[in-house]
Structure formats: structure tokens, C-alpha cells
Amino acid sequence: MEFPIAGVTINPLVLIAIGFLVGILGGFFGVGGGFLAGPFLFWTGVPVNIVVGTDLAHMTGKSIVASNRHRTLGHVDLKLGVIMILGTVTGVELGAQLIELFEEMGNVDLIVGISYVIILLVISAFTAWESIRAIRMIRSESLDVKDVLAFQNITKRMHGIKLWPMVSFPGSGILSVSLWVVLGVGLLSGVLAGFLGVGGGFLRMPLLVYLIGVPTHVAVGTDLFEIVFSSGYGTITHALKGNVDIFIALVMHTGAAIGAQIGAVSTRFFAGPRIRLLFSALPLIGAILVIIRLISGGEGI
């Protein structure tokens, strides 16, 4: 099938398959999946500039489908999501400023690349370590719970900050936490996302769990709710620059919409620590892709 905007001919079944795969991952882990869909799209011959914008467009639709499904399952904390968006948007801007600062200093690609790999490896290792401990805890203590954290020190410290105004998030089972903590976590995820040039889903999900103490299922759903807005905004800005092929996005979304529903519903059958353990592989894959790019001298995505 010919896609006149991107100027490429691609088998639509390949695009549907890519969308389906990324949709399942997105619905299950609460990530946009750009770090996987991007290289796949590039591999099909789509020009680099159109890869990013088109990926964001299909991500918007997929996140709407997945977050809506998570909402019906009670996995979206709307209040938390809205507050996080405020922090994230500010953070993305700060991250972008940071990039400009490094650009003036030179070697920005190397600095961003190395930071990206280190952050992803730390997230992957910590999440894997913690989730394995949590699974063992559930087994050895025969806990009848859907979710448990094996490492609560940071969460307790965050909840111990009594800086006015205090807010509650009944949807996440959080009775009282400083608004500034939530905004700060949003800001941190935004800075990292803006600095690294990614959507930030795989950064935000663990931050929500480990820093704010949000149950894993709710973190996944709430993260997807945020991605709707961030990728929607990204779609508009990229489309204005001519970087969105809506036909490719719609074909990809055909598979992604189905995959996202399957991914979201599948979370019902997994306990929180198991989702986190499986999630820990994602940043590792992302890190490997960036290492390959750095070694190959920045060719491809």
C-alpha cells in the first residue's frame, strides 16, 4: 500500500502488527512504546522525521483506548493524573532548556545517550530487584494481596513531608501527601522526558509506584491517562512541521487499539509485583537500542 505523505510503500499488515505489539505493551505496562515503534517504523522505510510524529499520533489513539479500558477497571486516578500533568509539562520545558544548555557546550548526543542508558539500566535493575523481593515476600508470608512493595523507604519519606497543602488520592489509596511531592515527581519525570527526548511513560510508572506509593495497576492506568495529553500535544506540534502521516498512524492504530485493550485487560490477571518484574525488561531493551545507536554513530533511531 502506498502512503503518499511519507512517500513510502508498506504492507499495511506489517504496520498493523507493529501497532498490535506496541499496543499490548502500552496497555499492559502503561508506556507509549515509542522506543520500540520508532525503530520498527524506521525499518519499514518511513523517513526519520515522520517516524516520530506518526508514532506520537498513533500513541494518542492507543493511550485513549487503553486508559479508557483501565478506567472501567478502576485503574485510573484522574485527580492524580491531572496534578501530575501540571508538573510534567513544566518539567518537559525545563528538560528542553537543559538540552539547549548542553548543545551550547557541545557533545549533546553523547551526554544524552549516556544519561539515557544509565537511567534506563538503573530503573530496570531496581525494578527487577524490588519486584523479585516483593514476589518472595508474598510467597513466604502467604499474603493475600494484589500488590505489595518490598522497598518502601522512599515512599515513607515522601509521605513524611508535611508541606501544605496536603492532598488525598482515594483512587490510589493514598490518604495524605503533600501536593508539592506529587508536582515534584511530575516535574522530575517531565525533566527526564524533556532531556532524553522521550514520552516518559517508562520513567513515570516506576516513579508513581516507588515515590508516591501508587498501586502498580493504578500507576499503569494513570500513566496512560497522562500519555493521552502529552502525545496529543506532540502530535499537533509535529503535524504543524509536516511530520505526521495520518494514514500510517490510522493503520497502526488499527492494530494498536486491539492490542491496547488486550494489554489493559491482561493486567487484571497479574499481581502488581509481577507486572513490575515484566516491566523491568522494557528499559533494558530501550538501553540496548540506544547503545546500538551510539556504537553505530547515530545512524537510524
Added chain:
Amino acid sequence: MDIDSSKIIRNFLIELVVYGALVVAYFILVLRSLGGWLTSLYDNNLPVYSIVALVLIVVQAVFLEKVTSFLIERLGLERLE
């Protein structure tokens, strides 16, 4: 897996088939009826194109989901909630 769970999963699979058919039909409809217009919009008016692109994706996600829910309700099937 108890009877209720398998029934709900069966309903979910039916829902996916209905939704999948609608999503594919929607894409074909957009391609056939708006294909030429969207391409010329991309070449001549990017601000309008960007809004239309976002609307098309949002409609594919939101509207078709609503239609599916409506059809599933009409079929008397229980949704996975």
C-alpha cells in the same frame, strides 16, 4: 477459571472482534472518502491538517469504542469491568 470468568473473557473476545471490524471499516472509509483531501491539505494547509489528523485519531479511539459498547449492550453481553 470459573464459569463467570470464561464467560466474561468470551464476551471480551466478541467485543474485540466487533471493535476490530469497526476500526478497519473506519480506516477504509477515511482512506476512500478523505484520502485525496487529506493529502492536498498536508501540502497546502498544515495547521488545518494537524487538527484534522488529531481529530481522526481521537474519533477512531473514542467514537468507535462508544459504538462497540452500544452494540455489546444491545447484544446483551456483559462487559469486563
